[in-house]
Amino acid sequence: MNSPAPLTGIALSTEDEAALSALYRHGTPENTLRAWERDLVYITAWKAAVFVQPLCWPEDERVALRFVLDHSTSLTGQPDSAAGIAATELVKLGLRRSLACPSPATLDRRIASWRAFHRMRNLASPFAAPLIMQARTKARRAAAKPRQPKSPRPITREILERLLSSCDDSIRGLRDRAILMLAFGSGGRRRSELTALYREDIDTGDFAKKGLVWIRLLETKTTRIEDAPRLPLKGRAARAVMGWIIGARIETGPLFRPVSKSGRALPRSLAPDAIRVILRHRLRLAGLPEDYATPHGLRAGFLTQAALDGAPLAAAMKLSLHRSAIQAQRYYADVELEDNPATDLLG
The missing domain is CATH 1.10.443.10 (Intergrase catalytic core)
Structure with missing residues (x-):
């Protein structure tokens, strides 16, 4: 993953930008880099399917809110809605499993990645807006389920x-x-x-x-x-x-x-x-x-x-x-x- 240079407001030489990107790559755990790559692909494809636009830096708050709303409810019963059509496209691309509501943890991880991409560019994230933060809280409560263990039973x-x-x-x-x-x-x-x-x-x-x-x-x-x-x-x-x-x-x-x-x-x-x-x-x-x-x-x-x-x-x-x-x-x-x-x- 080619991490963007984090200080876009400062004029950097090409060599400095390359060195800074390399610093981010080498200073970030491999598992995190792989998760960022997957999330960046998903986020890019989602915005293209919903807004027919590439990602913006910083991203618009209405895009962030739409992302939260589209991933906070099941779209199984509404495949012909705008959100359902976009989700179906993501399923075809192999980026989404189904039209069912993703888990709150999955949504949180993708938002965390999106916020990290903004930090790398020294930009404020739209997900810090009060309305969007409140929407995330409400969505998390609405989707709350009993905690499921990662293994059915412990191997004692x-x-x-x-x-x-x-x-x-x-x-x-x-x-x-x-x-x-x-x-x-x-x-x-x-x-x-x-x-x-x-x-x-x-x-x-x-x-x-x-x-x-x-x-x-x-x-x-x-x-x-x-x-x-x-x-x-x-x-x-x-x-x-x-x-x-x-x-x-x-x-x-x-x-x-x-x-x-x-x-x-x-x-x-x-x-x-x-x-x-x-x-x-x-x-x-x-x-x-x-x-x-x-x-x-x-x-x-x-x-x-x-x-x-x-x-x-x-x-x-x-x-x-x-x-x-x-x-x-x-x-x-x-x-x-x-x-x-x-x-x-x-x-």
Whole structure:
């Protein structure tokens, strides 16, 4: 994504503009850049479909208000309306799934991207106007639904053991065991964090003496490369990772890789959705439905198990890397509520 220079009111040379754009690209997490690119494509196509005009900088407030209104209600029953026709065009382009109302989180993210594009150009965003802010608040309340977990169920220790029991000593079994144990044992790692790991991110210097390996996470939602955390992995989990490294003879490059039909680790990274495929496979082998849990269940399971075992929330958060104690506390709240003595007042 070619980020626009953020100080349009100042005369910059071509070289300075290029340097400033490069600074924005290098100073922004890859996941954010990808989200900005998708949102910019969507916003551009939406305005073209509705107003038959390109984006303006700064954007007009009536355009911003229309964007909020068009994405705050279901258009399923009104495909022939102006908003419905535009939404149908976006569906045909593959930019929108259906005419159903997008989730408030999706709307918030696209607006946040649009506001970021204005900041890059040192311009005020129309979404800061009082009328539009009030419309967003009303739309969020109207679309409010009970919070849905990212995984139907957490993968707690008991479920994890069932999954691990399905892993044999083949190359595929070694890989899947290492993925499951590293994901759970290091604090509930996200899919993107697992597939982004390289052999160079695994420090095995303490393994021989302490049975401990250290994991460096360069890409996370809450940390930057310069603050890349190092997380410990102990015991069985550390041995599982070492077993995979030795068994697959991984000396450099991607840590977790596809395995060929002949049982050979291939020299490329796993695809982004590979963790979901692997988990479904292991759930099926463990005698559980494939939709029993999603990869986020490993993250939820880590925090849930930590709560069940009485681990302090702050200690669990040091591994899970949650920035918000409120968000992490949700996993603890359900466990603590069940054990609350006030629930036994009637015996």
